[in-house]
Amino acid sequence: MTSYCGAPPHPYDWAGHWNFDPVLLVALAVVAALAMRSRHPHLALAAVAVLAVAFVSPLCALTVALFSVRAMHHVLLVAIAAPLAALAFPGRGSKHLAIAFVISTATLWAWHLPSLYDRALDDTAVYWLMQLSLLSTAIWFWRELFAAPPVTASMASILAMAQMGMLGALLTFARTPLYASHAASTLPWGLEQVADQQLAGLVMWVPGVVPYALATALIARRVWIRAAGTA
Numbered sequence: 001m002t003s004y005c006g007a008p009p010h011p012y013d014w015a016g017h018w019n020f021d022p023v024l025l026v027a028l029a030v031v032a033a034l035a036m037r038s039r040h041p042h043l044a045l046a047a048v049a050v051l052a053v054a055f056v057s058p059l060c061a062l063t064v065a066l067f068s069v070r071a072m073h074h075v076l077l078v079a080i081a082a083p084l085a086a087l088a089f090p091g092r093g094s095k096h097l098a099i100a101f102v103i104s105t106a107t108l109w110a111w112h113l114p115s116l117y118d119r120a121l122d123d124t125a126v127y128w129l130m131q132l133s134l135l136s137t138a139i140w141f142w143r144e145l146f147a148a149p150p151v152t153a154s155m156a157s158i159l160a161m162a163q164m165g166m167l168g169a170l171l172t173f174a175r176t177p178l179y180a181s182h183a184a185s186t187l188p189w190g191l192e193q194v195a196d197q198q199l200a201g202l203v204m205w206v207p208g209v210v211p212y213a214l215a216t217a218l219i220a221r222r223v224w225i226r227a228a229g230t231a
Contacts, residue, residue, distance in 0.1 A: 003121040004128070008065035008185040009058070017061035028052055035088065044088035050081040055131075064121065065185045067193075071171075071200035071208070077131065078108060078138035079164070079211040086142035094148035097141075097156055104137035105163050112167060114178045121181040145215070150223045154216055161212035168205030172198050 009017045028048060035044030053059060054076045062069040110116060111130050120130040141160070145153050177183065177193040186196040 003064050003181075004124045005060040005064050009061045010188050014058050014062055014065070017058045019056050019060045024055055028056070038088040039090065040088045043084050047081045047084035047088060050076055050084065054081070065182075066189060066191070066196055067179060067182045067186070068196050068199035068203055071203040074108070074134060075203065075208045077135050078104070079208060082135060082138035083142040083211060083215070085139050086146055089143070091143040091147040094144045094152070097144040097148050097152060100137070100141040100144040101156055101159060104141040105160070107133050107137045108163075109167060112171075114180070117179055118181045150219050154219050157212050157216040157219065161209045161216070164208045164212065165205050168201045168203070168208055171201030172205060173201070174198070
């Protein structure tokens with residue numbers, strides 16, 4: 001199997017598997033140029049840097065070998081790059097937060113269905129459909145969340161944290177291998193496929209929920225500061 005990020009690397013050579021796809025590099029350069037036009041260019045450039053780590057660095061190749069690294073990759077997209085982009089290009093109001101939450105959640109869960117996931121690793125067009133849909137729906141959700149009233153935003157953030165944790169829990173407690181793409185790719189790393197799958201679940205269950213928890217805490221802090229200022 002050869003995916004967009006190449007063949008699964010081995011432990012002794014993974015660090016040399018950089019992705020210098022010229023189309024990708026040009027796309028990132030264009031996005032970086034657009035980032036300089038945002039209201040908060042430092043946040044926008046930070047989002048571009050996260051995308052570069054996800055798609056240019058050896059992390060891209062590692063996602064082909066290890067599902068646990070793929071989980072980390074998805075967390076980088078939906079919970080780090082997306083909120084940074086949303087802060088850099090803030091929305092003017094929040095009218096569709098519930099719809100954005102449902103669609104972004106459904107997108108994340110759908111791409112973790114074995115049939116769709118395996119197809120994405122086999123087909124470059126489907127691979128990019130997965131990445132772009134995950135990123136775009138997550139940015140939409142975070143823009144809506146950051147523009148929403150504090151109580152509504154807190155509830156949405158908690159729900160988002162819960163769904164990420166639930167998906168992680170399902171993967172953690174799955175007793176059978178789910179993804180044919182990783183049937184043999186984990187063995188050179190000394191991991192059985194189920195163990196790698198459980199590790200992926202823990203990535204989503206623990207560090208994956210941290211950005212949502214931080215967002216909830218920051219929203220609560222903002223409310224407390226406002227309440228203290230009016231007291």
